[in-house]
Amino acid sequence: MVNVSARLGRVFDNAKVGAILLANTNYTDSNFLYLTGLPAATLEGYMLVADRRRVTVLVNVLDYEIAKENSPRGVRVVKWQTREEIRRALKRLLKGKVVGVNGDFIPMDFARRLKKASGARRLVDVSDAFTKARVIKDAEEVRSISIANRIIKSALREIPRHLKPGVTEKEIAAKIAYLMMSKGADSPSFPSIVSFGSNTALPHHMPDGTRLVPNSLVLMDVGARYNNYCSDVTRTLIFKPDRKSAKYKKMAEIYGIVKRAQEMATARIRVGAVAGDVHRVAGDYINSAAKGTYKGKFTHALGHSLGIDVHDGGIGFAPGYKEKLRPGMIITNEPGIYVVGFGGVRIEDDILVTTEGAKIL
Numbered sequence: 001m002v003n004v005s006a007r008l009g010r011v012f013d014n015a016k017v018g019a020i021l022l023a024n025t026n027y028t029d030s031n032f033l034y035l036t037g038l039p040a041a042t043l044e045g046y047m048l049v050a051d052r053r054r055v056t057v058l059v060n061v062l063d064y065e066i067a068k069e070n071s072p073r074g075v076r077v078v079k080w081q082t083r084e085e086i087r088r089a090l091k092r093l094l095k096g097k098v099v100g101v102n103g104d105f106i107p108m109d110f111a112r113r114l115k116k117a118s119g120a121r122r123l124v125d126v127s128d129a130f131t132k133a134r135v136i137k138d139a140e141e142v143r144s145i146s147i148a149n150r151i152i153k154s155a156l157r158e159i160p161r162h163l164k165p166g167v168t169e170k171e172i173a174a175k176i177a178y179l180m181m182s183k184g185a186d187s188p189s190f191p192s193i194v195s196f197g198s199n200t201a202l203p204h205h206m207p208d209g210t211r212l213v214p215n216s217l218v219l220m221d222v223g224a225r226y227n228n229y230c231s232d233v234t235r236t237l238i239f240k241p242d243r244k245s246a247k248y249k250k251m252a253e254i255y256g257i258v259k260r261a262q263e264m265a266t267a268r269i270r271v272g273a274v275a276g277d278v279h280r281v282a283g284d285y286i287n288s289a290a291k292g293t294y295k296g297k298f299t300h301a302l303g304h305s306l307g308i309d310v311h312d313g314g315i316g317f318a319p320g321y322k323e324k325l326r327p328g329m330i331i332t333n334e335p336g337i338y339v340v341g342f343g344g345v346r347i348e349d350d351i352l353v354t355t356e357g358a359k360i361l
């Protein structure tokens with residue numbers, strides 16, 4: 001269960017406000033999930049008001065039962081039926097206060113209407129306070145992300161037996177979705193990337209009707225969502241390799257360099273290490289390997305923070321990040337090499353920073 005009061009403490013320590021107001025639109029604010037642990041699918045139009053001690057969730061009467069049933073200790077559920085009732089509730093909780101909102105999420109016009117309806121003295125953007133709190137995962141979060149990893153890795157292990165000449169990228173993407181949900185995922189955590197052959201050189205290629213042929217690359221960048229938390233894992237393999245071919249030798253060379261770059265980055269991850277340096281270890285190695293053949297072909301950051309959002313913010317393994325690693329951070333480690341017209345390799349694992357160093361989830 002979500003420890004609501006501990007999370008409120010972490011957010012309010014970084015936000016100088018009397019209360020926080022989060023309002024979902026057609027989309028769900030991930031900070032809403034952070035403070036309530038409610039299942040994401042049910043939350044359209046919900047609002048919450050938080051102070052240091054507790055969270056009050058305001059829901060339409062039709063969602064009252066489901067919200068009450070799923071709410072942890074520290075969350076109170078209040079139902080409303082008319083707009084007048086919401087206005088009254090907001091006034092009672094917020095009138096005259098300095099109120100924190102998520103400026104990264106809420107449309108400006110909606111914020112203006114909420115200020116008027118609530119009678120708040122001032123609205124302040126507290127998105128940074130949430131990012132700071134969420135960058136360090138608590139035990140419940142580590143557990144959820146670990147399970148999300150176990151699920152997706154188990155699904156990926158079953159994929160090789162479904163790879164046959166002529167199968168399409170979309171068929172494999174559908175198979176991965178089926179396998180992960182059969183194993184307990186709530187949904188994919190983002191649209192799966194499955195690419196074959198030269199499509200693997202495009203880091204964000206979306207699966208299409210491309211058919212698999214022997215002696216070619218297969219790249220799968222996929223994740224499972226479990227209990228509101230994401231995993232994000234990439235595997236690349238060579239389908240039916242023709243080991244004597246020049247094409248195979250080049251694919252294998254690229255794979256070996258990416259694998260080594262990932263290991264070197266993992267070895268660098270420890271409490272106190274500078275985030276940007278972890279990227280540089282992998283980037284420098286890729287640029288210098290094979291006499292510089294692949295210089296400049298690692299075209300993205302080595303990793304991003306992972307949590308309720310696939311890109312959770314606050315930290316990343318990217319050039320120029322001066323932040324130091326702290327225990328409880330979860331960051332992806334995903335070097336790649338992309339040769340346009342030929343193919344690419346990416347290998348990605350999710351890393352928990354611990355006092356003993358990197359733990360691969």
Ligand SMILES: [Mn+2]
Binds near residue numbers: 304332
């Ligand atoms: Mn990733």
